[in-house]
Amino acid sequence: MPKWNVRRRPGRMLGLLLLAILSFLVLRRVNWPRLTPLWLRHRRLGLQAKGQNFMLEDSAFWIFGGSVHYFRVPREYWRDRLLKMKACGLNTLTTYVPWNLHEPARGRFDFSGNLDLEAFVLLAAEVGLWVILRPGPYICSEMDLGGLPSWLLQDPDMRLRTTYKGFTEAVDLYFDHLMARVVPLQYKHGGPIIAVQVENEYGSYNKDPAYMPYVKKALEDRGIVELLLTSDNKDGLSKGIVDGALATINLQSQNELQFLTTFLLSVQGVQPRMVMECWTGWFDSWGGPHSILDSSEVLETVSAIVDSGSSINLYMFHGGTNFGFISGAVHLQDYKSDVTSYDYDAVLTESGDYTAKYTGLREFFGSISGAPLPAPPDLLPKTAYEPVMPALYLSLWDALPYLEEPVTSEKPLNMENLPINGGNGQSFGYTLYETTITSSGILSACVRDRGQVFVNTVSIGFLDYKRKKIVIPLVQGFTVLRILVENCGRVNYGTNIDDQRKGLSFFPEELAVLATLASSVLLGAERMAAWPWSQALPEECSPVLWKGSGFTSRRPPLQSRVHPLHLHLQFRRVCSPLNTPSLSGLPVWRLSSSVTERTQDTQWAPPRGAGKSLFKCVQCLSLGCPGHGAVCSQFKYLKKNL
Numbered sequence: 112m113p114k115w116n117v118r119r120r121p122g123r124m125l126g127l128l129l130l131a132i133l134s135f136l137v138l139r140r141v142n143w144p145r146l147t148p149l150w151l152r153h154r155r156l157g158l159q160a161k162g163q164n165f166m167l168e169d170s171a172f173w174i175f176g177g178s179v180h181y182f183r184v185p186r187e188y189w190r191d192r193l194l195k196m197k198a199c200g201l202n203t204l205t206t207y208v209p210w211n212l213h214e215p216a217r218g219r220f221d222f223s224g225n226l227d228l229e230a231f232v233l234l235a236a237e238v239g240l241w242v243i244l245r246p247g248p249y250i251c252s253e254m255d256l257g258g259l260p261s262w263l264l265q266d267p268d269m270r271l272r273t274t275y276k277g278f279t280e281a282v283d284l285y286f287d288h289l290m291a292r293v294v295p296l297q298y299k300h301g302g303p304i305i306a307v308q309v310e311n312e313y314g315s316y317n318k319d320p321a322y323m324p325y326v327k328k329a330l331e332d333r334g335i336v337e338l339l340l341t342s343d344n345k346d347g348l349s350k351g352i353v354d355g356a357l358a359t360i361n362l363q364s365q366n367e368l369q370f371l372t373t374f375l376l377s378v379q380g381v382q383p384r385m386v387m388e389c390w391t392g393w394f395d396s397w398g399g400p401h402s403i404l405d406s407s408e409v410l411e412t413v414s415a416i417v418d419s420g421s422s423i424n425l426y427m428f429h430g431g432t433n434f435g436f437i438s439g440a441v442h443l444q445d446y447k448s449d450v451t452s453y454d455y456d457a458v459l460t461e462s463g464d465y466t467a468k469y470t471g472l473r474e475f476f477g478s479i480s481g482a483p484l485p486a487p488p489d490l491l492p493k494t495a496y497e498p499v500m501p502a503l504y505l506s507l508w509d510a511l512p513y514l515e516e517p518v519t520s521e522k523p524l525n526m527e528n529l530p531i532n533g534g535n536g537q538s539f540g541y542t543l544y545e546t547t548i549t550s551s552g553i554l555s556a557c558v559r560d561r562g563q564v565f566v567n568t569v570s571i572g573f574l575d576y577k578r579k580k581i582v583i584p585l586v587q588g589f590t591v592l593r594i595l596v597e598n599c600g601r602v603n604y605g606t607n608i609d610d611q612r613k614g615l616s617f618f619p620e621e622l623a624v625l626a627t628l629a630s631s632v633l634l635g636a637e638r639m640a641a642w643p644w645s646q647a648l649p650e651e652c653s654p655v656l657w658k659g660s661g662f663t664s665r666r667p668p669l670q671s672r673v674h675p676l677h678l679h680l681q682f683r684r685v686c687s688p689l690n691t692p693s694l695s696g697l698p699v700w701r702l703s704s705s706v707t708e709r710t711q712d713t714q715w716a717p718p719r720g721a722g723k724s725l726f727k728c729v730q731c732l733s734l735g736c737p738g739h740g741a742v743c744s745q746f747k748y749l750k751k752n753l
Contacts, residue, residue: 153168154168154298154299154301155168155299156168156169157297157298157299157305157336157337157338158172158298158305158306158337158338159338160338160357160382160383161383162381162382162383163381163382163383163384163420164383165383165385165422167305173202173417173422174202174203174241174243174385174422174423174424175200175201175202175203175417175422175423175476176201176202176203176204176205176243176422176423176424176425177196177199177201177203177204177205177424177425177427177428177429177458178204178205178206178207178388178424178425178426178427178428178429179192179193179196179204179206179427179428179429179431180206180207180252180427180430180431180453181206181225181226181227181228181231182209182212182225182226182434182437183430183431183432183433183434183453184225184429184431184432185225186224186225186227186230188463188491189231189234190234190238191463191488191491192428192429192459192463193234193235193238193240194238194485194488195429195459195463195465195469195487195488196238196240196428196429197238197239197240197484197485198473198484198485198486198487198488199428199458199469199472199473199476199484199487200472200473200475200476200477200479200480200484201240201425201428201476202239202240202241203240203241203242203243203305203424204235204240204241204242204243205242205243205244205245205387205424205426206231206242206244206245207245207246207247207250207252207258207311208228208244208245208246208247208250208258208289209247209250209252209254209258209437210247210248210250210258210259210260210285211254211255211256211258211259211260211261211437211538212226212258212437213226213228213285213288213289214260214285214288215260215535215538216262216532216533216535217260217262217281217534217535218284219533220288222292228292228293229292229296232244232296232302232303232304233296233302233303235303236302236303240303241298241303241304241305242296242302242303242304242305243304243305243306243307243308243340243424244293244304244306244307244308245307245308245311245342246286246289246290246293246307246308246330247259247310247311248282248285248286248310248326249271249272249310249311249313250311251311251312251603251604252311252439252603253394253433253438253439253449253453253603254433254437254438254439254603255436255437255438255439255538255539255600255601255603256439256601256602256603256608256611257311257439257602257603257604257608258603259271259608260281260538261526261527261536261537261538261539261601261611262527262535262536262538263277263278263281264527264609264611264612265527265528265535265536269609270318270319270609271608271609272310272313272316272318272319272322272608273318273319273322274319274321274322274325279325282326282329283329286329286330286333287333290330290333290334290335291333293307293335294333294334294335297335297336297337298337299336299337304337305337305338306337306338306339306340307330307335307337307338307339307340308339308340308341308342308387309323309326309327309330309339309340309341309353309356310322310323310326310341310351311342312342312343312344312347312351312361312604313341313343313347313350313351314343314344314346314347314348314349314350314351314352315343315344315346315347315350315351315604316347316606317347317350317351318606323341323351323352323353324353324354326353327339327353327355327356338357339355339356339357340356340357340358340359340385340387341353341356341357341358341359342359342360342361342387342388343358343359343360343361344360344361344362345360345362345367345370345374348360348370348374348375348378349374349377349378352378352379357379357382357383357385358375358378358379358382359375359385359386359387360374360375360385360386360387361386361387361388361389361390361426362386362388362389362390363389363390363404363412364408364412365411365412365415368412368415368416368419371384371386371416371419371421372384372419383422384419384420384421384422385421385422385423385424386416386421386422386423386424387424387426388424388426389412389413389416389423389424389425389426390404390426391404391409391425391426391427391428391455391456391457391458391468392404392427392430392454392455392456392457393455393456394449394450394453394455395449395450395452395454396441396447396448396449396450397447397448397449397450397599398447399447401454401456402455402456403456404456406466406467406468406471407471409468409471409472410468410471410472410475413425413472413475414475417475417479425457425458425472427453427455427457427458428457428458428459429457429458429459429463430452430453430454430455430457430461431453431461432451432452432453432461433449433450433451433452433453434451435539436538436539436540436598436600437539438450438451438453438600439600439601439602439603439604440560440599440600440601440602440603441602441603441604441605442602442605442607443605445576446560446575446576446599448560448599448600449600449603458472462491462493463490463491464490465487465490469487473487504676505676506568506675506676507543507595507675507676508568511543523544523614523615524614525559525612525613525614525615526538526542526598526612526613526614527612527613528612529542539598540597540598541595541596541597541598542595542596542598542613542614542615543593543594543595543596544593544594544595544596544614544615545591545592545593545594546591546592547589547590547591547592548583548586548589548590548591548592549586549588549589549590550586551582551583551584551585551586552582552583553580553581553582553583554574554580554581554582554583554592555579555580556574556579556580556594556615557579557615558574558575558579558594558596558615559596559598559611559612559613559614559615560575560576560596560597560598560599560600560613561573561574561575561596561597561599562574562575562594562595562596562597562615563594563595563597563675564581564592564593564594565591565592565593565594565595566583566584566586566590566591566592566593567590567591567593568593571583571584574594594615595675596613596614596615598613598614601613
């Protein structure tokens with residue numbers, strides 16, 4: 112290029128300067144600041160796979176990505192997390208899109224508030240990040256049913272993740288709405304999305320060879336024009352590929368780097384290599400230890416991947432929180448549900464704080480960056496609260512009269528088939544089953560996932576995957592038998608996701624594996640399946656629950672340590688509303704859910720293993736003084752009519 116002499120050509124230099132300023136102002140109007148160099152202002156080709164390199168337009172491009180899920184991070188913190196990603200030296204954001212949250216009921220879509228995908232993607236562009244979108248429809252991600260909506264399981268013949276008509280029709284409707292929002296955000300339309308993933312780790316499922324081509328075509332038919340990718344671990348890589356999509360691999364340690372070269376080369380020849388998920392930690396299960404991956408090991412693995420010539424995505428850069436009941440489970444040998452926290456021992460903590468991993472990775476990516484990295488944002492302030500004691504409580508039995516009148520059915524129904532929520536069943540939470548018995552005996556039942564058994568209002572034990580029988584004590588006259596069943600999370604990974612209907616399956620023990628969930632009770636030798644059952648709908652934390660229910664201004668002594676309760680907690684805000692502190696350290700119990708303001712916040716469980724405390728953001732607390740969060744549980748009420 113010619114070297115311009117400022118003293119000899121002042122007019123030309125001034126013109127170039129004005130042109131640069133004008134170009135900058137134009138670029139800002141289309142959300143390109145600090146994202147697209149001037150030589151990329153004419154977008155034609157997008158991200159391409161050419162030989163062993165990624166090319167963005169006509170220049171070599173490396174993907175240095177990090178995963179942050181918008182639905183696991185309060186919207187008020189999105190910018191903070193993405194700025195920290197940019198300051199770490201990354202250039203690409205990756206995120207899953209959860210179908211079950213965006214279409215909680217068939218045909219009813221929600222892209223508002225914390226589910227505003229478009230706002231999240233545009234914010235990434237504003238911060239200066241490209242985006243790789245992972246829209247599923249199945250996403251795994253340690254979410255309930257892998258992010259698939261539970262109402263799909265109302266179909267007794269449903270075959271998820273296949274070309275079964277009942278599934279593809281639902282996917283088509285969902286993609287119609289989702290892709291209409293995504294298409295304008297693609298690179299070739301001026302947006303930051305440079306690639307889209309086809310499904311997720313299908314090679315580990317692999318039940319229908321026509322399924323991956325169907326998903327790919329469903330994306331393309333709705334206007335997806337950017338580079339398509341697949342993502343699989345080493346065991347599923349060869350089975351999860353689809354023609355026209357670049358295969359990527361998921362791994363965690365240097366010991367697996369051989370698969371990055373040999374496996375990818377064997378399935379697709381010479382193509383750009385990418386680790387779509389370089390796991391920076393791991394998720395936790397209830398009752399288990401907190402997973403920790405040493406920062407030095409993560410840094411060594413990342414360095415080795417990049418040094419090998421591969422692009423990389425850090426899963427997770429920031430994990431966040433499984434708000435409400437969205438966490439999933441695994442069921443290989445034993446059933447294990449995932450905890451509320453999705454900290455993941457990631458690069459940022461659950462509350463967004465820096466870690467040793469962040470420091471090391473920022474130094475590494477800074478060393479290979481062509482320009483100085485932006486300064487990391489200051490940490491958000493935290494507020495310490497005094498220990499919180501429930502000021503009031505309401506037993507489940509006292510709350511039942513406030514529920515709606517029951518409706519009848521011939522036998523107990525699983526959660527998904529309860530005729531509630533506009534015919535969409537119950538996705539999360541608890542179901543109380545109730546009937547009347549006149550004798551003692553052995554109750555044999557298949558409970559999904561955990562059931563607390565009561566005779567009248569006295570707890571006599573629990574049923575779960577390992578405890579399938581319980582002795583019902585001798586009673587005189589009519590006795591109410593109640594089973595409070597908790598859905599601890601549907602399996603999110605594995606070949607058994609079709610069998611995730613929750614509630615009671617009253618089968619003989621040897622038939623408990625059946626998926627039809629047509630219920631029958633064995634009490635001694637007598638079946639109770641023909642008895643009429645019913646359920647009623649609860650009011651979601653309505654104030655009427657707390658009126659005339661024996662509440663006093665002081666917390667009464669609890670009569671039983673295993674009594675199901677609604678708890679009422681009070682917080683007093685001690686900070687300025689202008690600050691945005693986070694709160695952590697709340698004690699955790701099972702068989703309740705926290706509902707603070709309008710946000711159903713989390714599952715609570717026994718203080719054992721991982722998950723002994725909860726993350727709370729200030730936006731979840733009332734801005735009033737004193738603010739409070741009402742803690743109560745949602746139940747579906749099944750009752751036998753005499």
